[in-house]
Structure formats: C-alpha cells, structure tokens
Amino acid sequence: xxxxxxxxxxxxYSCIGKNLDEVKNSLYNGVSGVGxxxxxxxxxxxxxxxxxxxxxxxxxxxxxxxxxxLAQQGEFAxxxxxxxxxxxxxxxxxxxxxxxGILFGNDSSAEPTIKSMDIVREKRDTALLGSGFIFQSMNxxxxxxxxxxxxxxxxxxxxxxxxxxxxxxxGMGYVMIKHGLQNQIICGGAQEVNAFAMGSFDALSAxxxxxxxxxxxxxxxxxDRDGLIPSGGAATVILENYETAVKRGAxxxxxxxxYGFSSNGEHISQSSVDGLNRSIxxxxxxxxxxxxxxxxxxxxxxxxxHGDMNEALAIDRVFGLSRPPVSSTKxxxxxxxxxxGASEVVxxxxxxxxxxxxxxxxxxxxxxxxxxxxxxxxTLDRNIDVFLSNSFGFGGTNSSLIIKKxx
Amino acid sequence: MQKEEIIEKINSFxxxxxxxxxxxxxxxxxxKQALGIDSLDFVDLIxxxxxxxxxxxxxxxxxDVRNLQDFYDYIIARVNK
Numbered sequence: 001x002x003x004x005x006x007x008x009x010x011x012x013y014s015c016i017g018k019n020l021d022e023v024k025n026s027l028y029n030g031v032s033g034v035g036x037x038x039x040x041x042x043x044x045x046x047x048x049x050x051x052x053x054x055x056x057x058x059x060x061x062x063x064x065x066x067x068x069x070l071a072q073q074g075e076f077a078x079x080x081x082x083x084x085x086x087x088x089x090x091x092x093x094x095x096x097x098x099x100x101g102i103l104f105g106n107d108s109s110a111e112p113t114i115k116s117m118d119i120v121r122e123k124r125d126t127a128l129l130g131s132g133f134i135f136q137s138m139n140x141x142x143x144x145x146x147x148x149x150x151x152x153x154x155x156x157x158x159x160x161x162x163x164x165x166x167x168x169x170x171g172m173g174y175v176m177i178k179h180g181l182q183n184q185i186i187c188g189g190a191q192e193v194n195a196f197a198m199g200s201f202d203a204l205s206a207x208x209x210x211x212x213x214x215x216x217x218x219x220x221x222x223x224d225r226d227g228l229i230p231s232g233g234a235a236t237v238i239l240e241n242y243e244t245a246v247k248r249g250a251x252x253x254x255x256x257x258x259y260g261f262s263s264n265g266e267h268i269s270q271s272s273v274d275g276l277n278r279s280i281x282x283x284x285x286x287x288x289x290x291x292x293x294x295x296x297x298x299x300x301x302x303x304x305x306h307g308d309m310n311e312a313l314a315i316d317r318v319f320g321l322s323r324p325p326v327s328s329t330k331x332x333x334x335x336x337x338x339x340x341g342a343s344e345v346v347x348x349x350x351x352x353x354x355x356x357x358x359x360x361x362x363x364x365x366x367x368x369x370x371x372x373x374x375x376x377x378x379t380l381d382r383n384i385d386v387f388l389s390n391s392f393g394f395g396g397t398n399s400s401l402i403i404k405k406x407x
Numbered sequence: 408m409q410k411e412e413i414i415e416k417i418n419s420f421x422x423x424x425x426x427x428x429x430x431x432x433x434x435x436x437x438x439k440q441a442l443g444i445d446s447l448d449f450v451d452l453i454x455x456x457x458x459x460x461x462x463x464x465x466x467x468x469x470x471d472v473r474n475l476q477d478f479y480d481y482i483i484a485r486v487n488k
Contacts (some may be wrong), residue, residue, distance in 0.1 A: 063426065064424075065445075130450060133449070
C-alpha cells in the first residue's frame, strides 16, 4: 500500500512568535528570538544565551488534572497543537469518532526531574512530591499528556532522536500513513527552555558566548560564528491520508513526498558528510525526484564550525549544479533541538504558502565551504514548489523530509 | 488553631488548588463522587496538607475519610493532637 500523505494543519509556539502569523512575520522580517538568561549565569553556565519564550498560562483553558502533568514543553505543544487542529478543521467530535494518533519528538524533561529530586533531597519523603512530577518527567510527557487532553485513540508514543527527534516523528507518521496503518497523526516536536535542561550541553563549549550581542550570536554558515544558541518551544504538523483529507474537505497545505534517514556510525557529537548525504539521497529517492526539483533547502546548520561545514559539503555534493537557495532559520530561532525538525517544517511551510524564503540572518562572510552554497542572506520573494528540510542529531542520527505544494 | 480557621483554610485550598466551586463545598459532599477528588488528587492533598498544617498524612489514616465533614474532622483532630 502506498497512500499519499498530506499536511492539513500546522501550529507553532516559538521564540519568534506564539502563533503562525507572528512567526511568519518574524521569518519574513528576519527577527531574532535570542536573548540573555541571567539565571544561567548564576548557575555557572559558560553561555547564558537562549531563545526567549514565555510560558503560556493554561489556567482556564485546561482543568487542573489536565494541566498538572504538563511540563513546560508539553504546554508549548498544547498551544501549537490547538492551533494546528484548528487550521486542519479537526474538532473534538472528529477526534472522538476517529482513530487519530500522536507522534512527537522529545528527548528530555530535565526541569521536573531535577526539581522533584531537589524536593526529595530536602524533605526526605517522596510522598511530598505530589502527582504531577511523574507525568512531567518522563520523556514521553508530551504525547502522554496530549493524548489524554485530546482523547486520542490511535498510535501514541514519543520518539527520541536527539536534535532530529521532531523530523523523525514526522517521518515516522508519514511511514505509518503511507502504509495504511493510520489515517491521521498529530506529529511534532517539543523542547523545554530552562536553565536545568542545558547545563551539560553548555559543558561541551558548544554555545556561542557572544553575550554582548545576543541577536547576532546565532550565525550559521558565517565565518565568524562561535557556536549555537539553545532554544525551544513546540511545533505541530498534522499528517493525513490524502483520500481522507479530500473526503472530509480538509485544507491541504502540502504533500510529504520523501523521508530519508541514516546513521553515521561514527562520532557521538560530530556529523558526517557521508551520513548526511545518505539521508538526503534516500529522501530524494523516496520522493522520486531529481535534486534540481528542490526550490529551497531549510538547512540544519546550527552555527557550529564543524556541523555547518559538513552540511555545506553534503548539500554541495548533491545540489552543486542546481544551487537552490539555502537558509538556516536557526539564525533567528537558535537551535530548537528536539523541536527543530518539526518547527523547521512549519517555518518552511509558511514560506511555501506565502512565497518567500526566510533569510539566514547574520550571514556576513562565508567560509570556504559555505561559499559554495547559494545562501539567502536576505528575504527572497520567491515561489517554492518543493523544499527539503534537514535535521541531524547527536549519535549521528540524520533525517531529511521533502514536501511539495499541492496545486 | 481554631476549628473555623481550619475549615476556612481547607475550603480555600480546595477552591484555589483543586478549582472546586465554592457552592459545592457542603459538609456532606462526597470527596470522590461529588467533588471529583480521585486517587491522584489524594497524592496532591498530602502535599497541600503538609504545606498548610505542617504534618504528613499517612495514606491509611484517610481510609475512613469519605465526605468533606470527615475530612474537616480528620484535619482538626490531627492539628489539635
């Protein structure tokens, strides 16, 4: 069975906007969501830079029992999912009557894990933790909570694939619908943003220390970059069997035509050109298209020297002749980690819908590798019919998604 | 602590923390059936009681607590012990 898989709803809650409209404007205008978090400095972080995101107030929107198990990233994911369901025209009656699934990428829930153990250390009694921490602390916190909130009856699990988690969640949803196992799946990625989550990552000296100028700190592909900026939020992408979508008169925003993946089998933190190429090639093969069909590449590029270099080499190897515009939206958002693969699909969908390519801000001078790419350093008003979104993660996990406009 | 003060404190956290309507807080209200306090909520009650009254509840002590009056009586007895 080879069902066509379409996207009928998207939603986002990020440091560059709390909904699709705000995010679209930020993307078009090249607005950065990066700032300075004094708590991280108090904690002894080398870099206190982060995507800055406000926690939504869900009191009055969800009752206490449904709120109490939500960690920060679960709250973000609730917001992005509400928006995605609304624009997919899926209401609770539909969810009650159909087998709708949920697959989210998430790879940590540090804040509740640490805070609960702080209480145990102080009180020496686990009975004083209350009931919420367990449901907030598990890696599957997003899917376990949203599946209860929306009373979902289909596939229900969380996928952890480091910084490719969100992309793999969409890819896995695609595989399930393509092969007829599910008709509709709420996919996405979510990432906590707090000082508890990023200390061990900061320890690797991977973060930019350009603290005097936060909005200039994330500069993927730029010669003068000095590291990535951790960030987060949540993004939701509703995947659906094309036939089901047409039958119910759903808005069809795009078709997911290719999913590629690979494992580098090499270094735990460094990417590999060969691994990236195998992922991109597999996606192109799955989509049954040639590289020159791709109009835009949303790069994974996080603003680290080694990662950006390998991706530039991998992109040039496949797209050296057609040279489609490339940008890393992480230049504005910072690195949204477990969420990034899903949010970058949402960002690219917004560009495709509104016919523009968001700029790779802070790209001032190329290095010898990025010089080979056609990097959009300014907003381009341009039609996109087909785009590629890359996501790579620790452990050498790679994911590539190809999405096309339905005409 | 006076009995009235304890009852006021209990009602206050049931309204604030458990988001129960004030009109539902009648002495004969069954905690599970009428007020919707389930087994997970009991876990949270233990934390709130410790915060408000400074003692730790043992699960088995609550076995006979069925309605709000039982709950008031239990807390009053423990506070004045």
